Amino acid sequence: MFVKQISIFLENVKGSLYDLMDLLGNGGINLLALSIADTTGFGIVRCITRDDQVDPALALLRQGGLIAKVNDVVCVQMPHKPCGFANVLHVLKENNLSVEYCYSFCRSTSDDAVMILRTSDKHRCVQALQQAGVTMLTQQQVDAL
């Protein structure tokens, strides 16, 4: 029930995000979702690609001298209406899970909203959301978006 996310270390230097996107784009990698965390010293770019693009993307990044890592995140689908996301977060709160970060997908096949969630415990997170009846997307479903 997890989706693969690629995280990339970026220096806080003008043009570094462009260089990254240029590298991935020219390598034929299409990003389905993207978020950037920035601190005063550096940035972390997190993104989702189709499953079959994860390894080629990593190879490109390493060739480009960038540090990147893959980890599992949860992808939830929820109605695109007020409190859609609040209802999901409520489940996490009830289960004492904290959100490390989250970001939304650029597109969705239906009227629903799709978000990436990184919580303090991915296994318990999936369990809690399943029990609460929250829809989660598999990697295959994400690939089809």
Added chain:
Amino acid sequence: MIYQPEKECISREQLRALQLKRLQATVALEYKQVPMYRAMMDQKGVKPEDIRTLEDIRFLPFMNKTDLRDYYPFGLLAAPQSDIVRVQGSSGTTGKPIVVGYTQNDVDVWTEMVSRALAAAGAGRDDIVQVCYGYGLFTGGLGAHQGASALGAMVIPMSAGNTQRQIMMMRDLGSTVLCCTPSYATYLGETIREMGLVPGKDIRLKAGIFGAEPWSEEMRQRLEELLGIDALDIYGLTEIAGPGVAFECLEKHGMHVNEDHVIVEVIDPVTEQPLPYGTPGELVFTTITKTGQPMLRYRTHDICTLDDTPCPCGRTTVRMSRITGRTDDMLVIRGVNVFPSQIESVLVSIHGVAPHYLLEVDRVNSADTLEVKVELTEDMFSDTVSQIEAVRQLIAEQIKSVVGVQAKITLVPPRSIPRSEGKAKRVIDHRKY
């Protein structure tokens, strides 16, 4: 094995009494026989009879390499030239070479120190010692040769170079102890492996004593694996005697200084004040048994730390750490002496951190600032900011506790710090003086 237990395991109290007696004799000799040093002592207002305790050594003026150049070749001899039986020296990379005159006593003192080092590595009369240091003015070859001969070991005086022949002799004669530089030992080991020879079967080495250049713990592990040996460090300098001034025992935890022949101090290179054991600083040696060309408070410009905690081997002498840098590399930041090597040791001690760094020193609002740029590794990287920040904080805390200076840690992409051939440029000082 301990070559001279009665001398190497002497009680600290007895040792100190012996050192004082020998120091007083050496100062008296130097004052009487060496006009240059007498003038320096007179200028400081110190007379030989002012040296009443070992601590009084701090009243004596320092000697430097420049003194050896200025009084080249024989201006620092304390013995008549007819008593000098040997000169050794170094070519030096700049200007005039230095030469050091040895009386027979001095050659014997030096030999004894090397014999102790070899015995500490397990060598004895049944051993076959292959010496691949150069023989000549450089003290490596003859030093190891004399020390091994005095032990009664069989010496193969190969001198440096001709690796194929070195390995042939090593195999055919069954060398058990290797004396050379650590870099040449690595080369020998790699060549042995490439030739398909098996240490323990074709090669019978059990120990190697490596010196004349700085090396690291990682290199020790590599050498021990490559050659199937105990790899031990030896320290020395021609000005003081040659290799053997200090040597490692099989505990591999610092080099025992031959304190019955030399007094070792570590000083603050700026204030020139002696530092307590455990504090890194500049290594200073005083010879107390040499008669040809004694050296008093000779500044080595090598940075190291002394350790006087008891060694399990039973020797009572203090141990010096590996040389971690040169005083020329030292930075003074907010009044604190900082050696790039200290920062490096902090970085390698943290899991996942690579020792690729750059120190940038600046002055902002008349206060010194230190920024440490560290290349990020995959191990340090995470998808969450908090985990990366935790590593950054750990580095900052460790530097603060080891070096005593607050540093700003900046993570930079891998391979972004320039690597020059050989020595990397580690420091950029933006301060204007």
